[in-house]
Amino acid sequence: MAKNLESIPRKSGRGGKAIARLLDAGVDAFARYGLEGIATRQLAKAAGVNVAAIAYYFGGKEGYYLAVVRHLVQERAKPVRDLIERIRGELSASRESPETSARLLLQLLQDLAVTIMLKHDAVAIASIFSREQLRPTDAFDVIYEGVIQPMHQLVSQLVAQATRKPPDAPETIIRAHALLGQVFLFRIAGTTLCRRLGWKHITKARAEHIANIIAEMACRAVGLDFRQIDSENTGGRDET
Amino acid sequence: MAKNLESIPRKSGRGGKAIARLLDAGVDAFARYGLEGIATRQLAKAAGVNVAAIAYYFGGKEGYYLAVVRHLVQERAKPVRDLIERIRGELSASRESPETSARLLLQLLQDLAVTIMLKHDAVAIASIFSREQLRPTDAFDVIYEGVIQPMHQLVSQLVAQATRKPPDAPETIIRAHALLGQVFLFRIAGTTLCRRLGWKHITKARAEHIANIIAEMACRAVGLDFRQIDSENTGGRDET
DNA sequence: AAATATAAAACAATCGATTGATTAAATCAA
DNA sequence: TTGATTTAATCAATCGATTGTTTTATATTT
Numbered sequence: 001m002a003k004n005l006e007s008i009p010r011k012s013g014r015g016g017k018a019i020a021r022l023l024d025a026g027v028d029a030f031a032r033y034g035l036e037g038i039a040t041r042q043l044a045k046a047a048g049v050n051v052a053a054i055a056y057y058f059g060g061k062e063g064y065y066l067a068v069v070r071h072l073v074q075e076r077a078k079p080v081r082d083l084i085e086r087i088r089g090e091l092s093a094s095r096e097s098p099e100t101s102a103r104l105l106l107q108l109l110q111d112l113a114v115t116i117m118l119k120h121d122a123v124a125i126a127s128i129f130s131r132e133q134l135r136p137t138d139a140f141d142v143i144y145e146g147v148i149q150p151m152h153q154l155v156s157q158l159v160a161q162a163t164r165k166p167p168d169a170p171e172t173i174i175r176a177h178a179l180l181g182q183v184f185l186f187r188i189a190g191t192t193l194c195r196r197l198g199w200k201h202i203t204k205a206r207a208e209h210i211a212n213i214i215a216e217m218a219c220r221a222v223g224l225d226f227r228q229i230d231s232e233n234t235g236g237r238d239e240t
Numbered sequence: 241m242a243k244n245l246e247s248i249p250r251k252s253g254r255g256g257k258a259i260a261r262l263l264d265a266g267v268d269a270f271a272r273y274g275l276e277g278i279a280t281r282q283l284a285k286a287a288g289v290n291v292a293a294i295a296y297y298f299g300g301k302e303g304y305y306l307a308v309v310r311h312l313v314q315e316r317a318k319p320v321r322d323l324i325e326r327i328r329g330e331l332s333a334s335r336e337s338p339e340t341s342a343r344l345l346l347q348l349l350q351d352l353a354v355t356i357m358l359k360h361d362a363v364a365i366a367s368i369f370s371r372e373q374l375r376p377t378d379a380f381d382v383i384y385e386g387v388i389q390p391m392h393q394l395v396s397q398l399v400a401q402a403t404r405k406p407p408d409a410p411e412t413i414i415r416a417h418a419l420l421g422q423v424f425l426f427r428i429a430g431t432t433l434c435r436r437l438g439w440k441h442i443t444k445a446r447a448e449h450i451a452n453i454i455a456e457m458a459c460r461a462v463g464l465d466f467r468q469i470d471s472e473n474t475g476g477r478d479e480t
Numbered sequence: 481a482a483a484t485a486t487a488a489a490a491c492a493a494t495c496g497a498t499t500g501a502t503t504a505a506a507t508c509a510a
Numbered sequence: 511t512t513g514a515t516t517t518a519a520t521c522a523a524t525c526g527a528t529t530g531t532t533t534t535a536t537a538t539t540t
Contacts, residue, residue, distance in 0.1 A: 036274075050488085052532080054530090130429075177433050182425070186421070191376055193414070213411060213415060221457040290520055292498080301496065
């Protein structure tokens, strides 16, 4: 459908302003309303550019949407990819043991949970991604291969080492999926949680509280005692 | 917006056919494509009725959507509500103990997981609900109060008794949310799981396998040994 | 001057909603 | 049970508004 899946025109550096404004505005708008939920005219107005710019730079609405998702994954999701890289580095640096893996798993899930509940870009990723789950477009592959698959694989590896099972066993991957999903869930189903708890928003303190509980349940789920790991982790910075 | 939020006209029993056909077609269509993702003409064609019937019976597209959700929750979600009622009955019939609560929690999550992954109506509920989570409309309240809140409350109660904590404590509710969310997640994020596992669909056998793993993790998460509970549960019908 | 970028206007297509006419059914007087 | 009248339901045709896209013209930069 989209005309130019290659690179964006930008023959000279002067149209970069409009492109950048469109990409920025698109992240917010598409995350909030979805591809079909917002009109090109509103998108252009939000970006402060003319409607024709969408077709001019991206070939159309679909190409624009795809470019926004690509931008979101490649540029804005850096903190998430850094997190993956950090844990992966620590994993290869330490000797392999269930305790180490569990500790890293705990760290990863905790950090990811807070990031996904609070960080603006992560919220956008989660929103678009959950929409793409229900009705996948080309954008699904971009997000999946860009952030989901690496994350999923890393968690699977940590789960495998923590439970002493093969990392490619269906059981291991299903477990990893459940753990990762828990984290995403507090973003996707935040409305329900807030209603149940009488909250209006999820503040920073609340997000950290939730992250601790998630981490604890995750550790128990892979068969290890949370307190042991947590006390040697950051000196027991929390006790829920 | 919608004209008549009260009852549907249906002055005589003759128009019931059209209404029923519209409600049936609407469940599928709205679950698949969302409110904005499908046109009234397609909806009418799918139902085999004239476009004007939508405005005639429901006052408009929004009223139609709301009626579909109401129908879905009130009529089609009966198996889910029956499940809640069954567990609730068994809970009040047995004496209060962490073991009993954990066993019931396991049963509930296991049955719910299979239902939500396989049963057609439950899939529709999960799809519409997850959409309403991201961008709530009036339909959110209908689903929330009809099935989510009762389910959430019951799980909270079971978690509270299993962990010997107050049922209205934030920690308890957050735990319940995570457990319930895990189950929903395998429906919402089934695309990712299937891709990771090289599956095309989630078959009955696979759904039951997943349900077992979820139940095991849930039991561990609330601090009990899965094997003890499962062996006294249904005579060890599964061993993953 | 040539290439690139922006802007306003117009494009065909589709959206949800409505119209007036027609058909089917129910109601009631005889 | 009739036949006349009213009500309910269905239909094709059409409404104005809005959709994504395109065109045409103008401005800016190289």
